[in-house]
Amino acid sequence: MKETSSDSNEPATELDVIPNTSSETKDVVAPTSNVHSGPKSFEATGKTNMKDVDQPTNGDTLHGLDASEGTNDQDEDSIKSTEAILDGYKAEANEDQGHHETSPPDSLEDERLEKPELDRFMASCQKGDLNTVEELISNDTIKATEAFSDGITGLHWAAINNHLPVVRFLCENVTSKADPNAAGGELRATPLHWACRNGLVYVVDYLLQHANADVSLRDAQSYNALHLAVHSSNIMLIIYLVYNYCGNSQSRGEGLYIDEPDAFDRTPLCWASYQGDILTVNLLLKFGADVKKRDKTLFIPLHWAFMKGYKSVLKALVNAGSDIFAKNDQGKNSFDVAKDMNCYSLWMKVLQETGRDPKHGWELKKQIIDPKHGKLVTFLAPYLFLALIFNVCSFHNGLFLPKLLAGISIFVGSIFLISKIVIPTYLIDDNAVAKSPLLAGIFSGTLFWCVVVWIFKILPKLFFHNFFENLILGGVAWACAWSFFKAMFMNPGVVPVPTDNHVVLEDIKELVKSRRFDSEHFCVYSFIRKPLRSRYSNDRKALIAKFDHYCPWTYNEVGVRNHKVFMIFIYTLNLAVLLFLQLSLELFENGRKKSGYESDEEDNSCPILSNDLCEGYKNHHFHFNLLFFCLFNYIWLLFLCLSQTFQILKGLTTWEFTRLTSRHTRLPDSVTFGSTPSNHKRPDVCLCAKLVGLDQFLITAKVAVLSLFNSSSVEQHQPLRSLDLPTDYGYKTNFLDFWFLGEIEWRNLFFLPIEGEGNLNRQLTDYYRLWEYPSKGPLEV
Numbered sequence: 001m002k003e004t005s006s007d008s009n010e011p012a013t014e015l016d017v018i019p020n021t022s023s024e025t026k027d028v029v030a031p032t033s034n035v036h037s038g039p040k041s042f043e044a045t046g047k048t049n050m051k052d053v054d055q056p057t058n059g060d061t062l063h064g065l066d067a068s069e070g071t072n073d074q075d076e077d078s079i080k081s082t083e084a085i086l087d088g089y090k091a092e093a094n095e096d097q098g099h100h101e102t103s104p105p106d107s108l109e110d111e112r113l114e115k116p117e118l119d120r121f122m123a124s125c126q127k128g129d130l131n132t133v134e135e136l137i138s139n140d141t142i143k144a145t146e147a148f149s150d151g152i153t154g155l156h157w158a159a160i161n162n163h164l165p166v167v168r169f170l171c172e173n174v175t176s177k178a179d180p181n182a183a184g185g186e187l188r189a190t191p192l193h194w195a196c197r198n199g200l201v202y203v204v205d206y207l208l209q210h211a212n213a214d215v216s217l218r219d220a221q222s223y224n225a226l227h228l229a230v231h232s233s234n235i236m237l238i239i240y241l242v243y244n245y246c247g248n249s250q251s252r253g254e255g256l257y258i259d260e261p262d263a264f265d266r267t268p269l270c271w272a273s274y275q276g277d278i279l280t281v282n283l284l285l286k287f288g289a290d291v292k293k294r295d296k297t298l299f300i301p302l303h304w305a306f307m308k309g310y311k312s313v314l315k316a317l318v319n320a321g322s323d324i325f326a327k328n329d330q331g332k333n334s335f336d337v338a339k340d341m342n343c344y345s346l347w348m349k350v351l352q353e354t355g356r357d358p359k360h361g362w363e364l365k366k367q368i369i370d371p372k373h374g375k376l377v378t379f380l381a382p383y384l385f386l387a388l389i390f391n392v393c394s395f396h397n398g399l400f401l402p403k404l405l406a407g408i409s410i411f412v413g414s415i416f417l418i419s420k421i422v423i424p425t426y427l428i429d430d431n432a433v434a435k436s437p438l439l440a441g442i443f444s445g446t447l448f449w450c451v452v453v454w455i456f457k458i459l460p461k462l463f464f465h466n467f468f469e470n471l472i473l474g475g476v477a478w479a480c481a482w483s484f485f486k487a488m489f490m491n492p493g494v495v496p497v498p499t500d501n502h503v504v505l506e507d508i509k510e511l512v513k514s515r516r517f518d519s520e521h522f523c524v525y526s527f528i529r530k531p532l533r534s535r536y537s538n539d540r541k542a543l544i545a546k547f548d549h550y551c552p553w554t555y556n557e558v559g560v561r562n563h564k565v566f567m568i569f570i571y572t573l574n575l576a577v578l579l580f581l582q583l584s585l586e587l588f589e590n591g592r593k594k595s596g597y598e599s600d601e602e603d604n605s606c607p608i609l610s611n612d613l614c615e616g617y618k619n620h621h622f623h624f625n626l627l628f629f630c631l632f633n634y635i636w637l638l639f640l641c642l643s644q645t646f647q648i649l650k651g652l653t654t655w656e657f658t659r660l661t662s663r664h665t666r667l668p669d670s671v672t673f674g675s676t677p678s679n680h681k682r683p684d685v686c687l688c689a690k691l692v693g694l695d696q697f698l699i700t701a702k703v704a705v706l707s708l709f710n711s712s713s714v715e716q717h718q719p720l721r722s723l724d725l726p727t728d729y730g731y732k733t734n735f736l737d738f739w740f741l742g743e744i745e746w747r748n749l750f751f752l753p754i755e756g757e758g759n760l761n762r763q764l765t766d767y768y769r770l771w772e773y774p775s776k777g778p779l780e781v
Contacts, residue, residue, distance in 0.1 A: 111148045117141050118148065125154035125170070128163035137175050144170045144178035151184030159191040159207065162200050167191075171211040180213035189219040196225045196241075199234025204241075205512050215245055215256060222263035226256045230268045235279040235524045236517060243505045246287055258287050265295040266304075273301040273317060276308030279524050281316050286527065291322040298329045306334070309343040314350045324351070324362060353428040371426035378422050379437040379555075382445035385414040387622075390449070390629075394621040435539060440488060440555040446629060447484070450580055451477055453623050458583050466586055473579040476572050483569035484554065486562065493545040493559030493756055495768050497528050504528060531756075531770040533727070535655055545756045545767040549654040558654075560767045561753045564739065567648075570641055577634045584627050588612040591619060651727040651734040660725075726773045729761045737762065 112119040121142045124132040133154070136142040147153045155178040158166035170178040181190050192213040195203040204225070207213035218224050226246075229237045245256040259267045269289040272280035281301075285291070291301055302322040305313045318324065324334045332340070338347035351358070357365040369377070389407045415433065423432050433439075454473065463470055498504055507529040511517035523530045526543045535547035537557050546560035558566050592615040606614035616624035647657050728734065736744055737759035741751040744762070756768035763774050 108148055108150060115148070118146055121146070121154055122148075122152075122157055125163070125166055126157040126161055128158070128161060128166055130163075130165050130169060133166055133169060134173075137169075137173055140175060142176075144173070144176040145182065147182070147184060150186075151182065151188070153178060153182050153184060153191070155180065155182070155191045156184055156189075156194050159200070159203050160194040160198055162195075162198070162203060164203055164206060167203055167206060168210075171206075178211075180207050180211040181217060183217075183219070187219045187221060190214075190217055192217070192225055193219050193223070193228055196228035196237065197232055199229065199232035199237045201234070201237045201240055201512065201517055202515065204229075204237060208244075215241070224256065224260060226258075226260060226268050227262055227271065230271045230275075230277070230280055233275055233277050233280065235277075235283070236519070236522070238280050238283060239522070239524070239527065240508060240512070240517070242283060242287055243501060243508055258284060259290050259293055261293075261295070264297075265293075266299075267293050267295075267301070269293070269301045270295060270299070270304050273313055274304035274307050276305070276310040276313055278310065278312045278316060281313050282525070283527065285316065285320050291317055291320045292326070294326075298327065300326050302326070302334055303328055303337050306337045306341040306343060306347075309341055309346055311346060311350055311353075314347065315354055318350060318354045318356075324356075355428070367425050369422065369425045374422050374425035375437050378418055379441040379444070381414060381418055381422075382438065382441040383448055385410055386442065386445045387449060390622045390625040393625050396618040396621065434552050437555045439552040443553050444484065446626070446633075447477070447481060449626055450576075450630065453626060454580065454583070457620075457623060458587055461590060462583060462586055466583060469579060469583055473576065473583065476576045476579060480569060480572040480576050483565045483572060487551075487558070487566045487569050488554045488556050490556070490562040490565065490752075492540075492557040493547075493561040493753070493767065494540065495526075495528065495531060495534060495543040495545050495756070497526055497542075529771075531767055532773065533653065533656065533767065533770065545770075546653060546758065547655050560756050560758050564752060567644060567738075570637065570644065574634070574637055574641055577630050577637070580630060581627065584616065584623065585612050587623075588616040588620065591615050648738045649731045649734055651725060651729060651737070656727070727760070729776060733762060 117136065121133065121136050123129075124136070137144055142154075144154060155167060155170045158170060171180060178191075180192065183190055187193070189197075190213065192204065192207045192215070195207065208215055215225050219228075223231075226238075226241055229241050241256065242258070246258045259269070261267055267289065269281065269284045269291065270293070272284060294300055300322060302314070302317045302324070303326075305317055322334075327333050328337070334347065335344070338344045351362060355365050356362045367374075389410050392410065393403055393407045395403060415438070418436075418438060419433050423436050423438075427436055429435055454470075454477070459470060504527065508517060508522070511521055511529065521530055522528070523534075523536055523543050525536045525538075526541075528543065530543060531545055533546045534543050536543050537547070537550065539550065540557060544557050544559040546563070548558040548563055548566075550557050551566070554566065554569070556562065589612045592611060606617060609617055613624070616627065644654070647654060650657070652660070729737070740748045740759060741753065741757065742748045742759070742764050756766055757764055758767050759765065760770075761774040761776070765774070
């Protein structure tokens, strides 16, 4: 039972950014033409590398980049909608084509000297000095529409530097209102273009919704707002524009075409593919972007995706129907481009993972085994090879080493055959074994053979002698099996996705209005508003309410709907192992007494085993091996029970607890939980420790021990009890909230959630729409 925070369950993207408020925004210079120049075509030599391609924008700042391909371990901090993505701006502006000007021309300097008040006004707009701007406008010293010969207005500067109060004043003051569609600078761009280029959602929203900016206008390079938003790689801004102005979801008369070409016929999808921006690629594909659109060099988005060579982007385009044999103006298809970009092996891996058959012209493979049957074979295979291993390892009869090697060979060979032949029929992934039903099959197979041994070996000999133990074990085994399959097949709490984009649009508008339109509150993978305590599952491709962890031993996520049955499963499993151990020892003791075994006989002694276990080792090797395997797993199972119980009493999920303890070397004084799908990869924790939940137990034990001390005696960590956890309402309330559904009555103890309902602070809460936490009483704070 892998009890982790689902480190293996997330899209391989990196979205970490540095929060930046309007008062902290770095002043920037005006964009120059080379900043927005499109990717160059392949040169006549046919060779292409990154030096041959202009960098369109500062796109790597908020990319959905999966820098470590083949792994799904990643962490994503909130993408704040108010950020100006400005680092490296000047360097980019002078990167190619011999543009080196960073200072204005002499004529503009002369203008500034001639018009000091206008220069002061521009500087104030650039710095966000609202008082000075108000003074100059109100005294009629400066008109809001005034500009130097470059045409750049104060609204341009306020917009690009994310000074929303200044933007609002310039557009709303009664003395002199700014023109939101004024074109300025070398690119003849509007303030909206400047804001879009830097991914400033709230400035863009104001200009469009309150200042009547024209979203369809283009700059001198034929880029409109959507092109520039894609250049910024701020997925929040792109989501805002697409849902508001593309397709059937547009809310105003003028809209945007999802495949709008620029001057070189490159669509937003071409740009997103070039930048390796998987989040934007997925969004554009969701809204019907055409993967077969060609630019003037006959490149399709797939060709541009090789510029950065991210596997996730290539897979998304292939799965969306890209023509892998489409040729550019140099007669090169995707295979040739991949070779030119030194990512041919990656391209082969992408084609393999998308089910292409190299022996039949890269057509989709025809599966010999149906995927459902493949999963069933994977699940049932351990029933067979576990029995073979337990039966082969009869070490007391001699040939210890050959039998041990035979058992290991059966196990390793079975896993190898399943992973190479069966699993690829339904799953191709770098970590396919952990994401398949194999581990669930190992557990259920172990449980099956335990029940078989109990029915055919233990019951006939100990039914009357240990009647109550057998009765309890029978009930516990049934409850364990029921809860296991329930936890395995039950919907963990998938947050439903509205079929009407207008519903999502209303949520976006509400979040923008409340200044919470960021990845903490809106899922950038499923494109829906994100409830608190939820997390996106890459395996299920869905947002899970009250996400706890992904458990490969149940082949399912654990969330709001199946967490209770999961806890019943692990509690009953703990009790079943102990009862099975007791009855097995009783059986071995009876066998020892009947066989006349004497412990002082040297031939019958076992150096490291008790007399009863020695009897099982010699005369019941299948039963003994099965018991030993159960006891081995019981160690981490006990850790799991302790960790889960501790977290329930603290009102935390595994994901929240792991995130809380991993984000800080010193736990903060106050903690609030968002729902960002994030988890830093921790290479120091091995996969085995994660699979058995040891990492979770160690974290729990560490924090529990530290909580016993005062913060003065433990300087590096603040005790957990001193944290203001928003979901911690006291041990008693947390415990009752977890087990009861609705009012605290015995009959409600046995109810399971039908949708996303669950108790929080003794209030029945819909976790699918949990936007705020219930307030705490005086004694709970």
